[in-house]
Amino acid sequence: MARFKLEIERPLCISCESCVNICPEFWEMAPDGFSHLKGSKKVGNNEEKEVDDVSCNIDAAENCRPLASMYMKMEKKSI
Numbered sequence: 001m002a003r004f005k006l007e008i009e010r011p012l013c014i015s016c017e018s019c020v021n022i023c024p025e026f027w028e029m030a031p032d033g034f035s036h037l038k039g040s041k042k043v044g045n046n047e048e049k050e051v052d053d054v055s056c057n058i059d060a061a062e063n064c065r066p067l068a069s070m071y072m073k074m075e076k077k078s079i
Contacts, residue, residue: 006057007048010034018063023056 006026013034019027020035026049030036040047051057 003052004054005048005050006037006040006054007046008035008037008040009046010036011045016064019060022063023060026055026057027060 015029015033015035017029017035020029026038028036028038037047037049040049
């Protein structure tokens with residue numbers, strides 16, 4: 001079972017590409033110009049992916065601009 005869940009609220013993305021530049025193994029720009037979490041599932045307007053290792057996503061979340069508008073959540077799941 002994955003220990004963390006990454007989540008992006010795509011409608012709030014400002015297309016700054018910081019997540020892609022910092023963590024390209026997880027993030028790419030979609031044809032619509034917004035960030036896309038590779039291998040994620042769509043939940044409403046958001047995207048989610050469960051992972052065991054958050055890798056570079058902490059840096060990507062901390063550098064997302066503006067932090068109040070677009071963010072990635074990392075929730076530790078109980079094992």
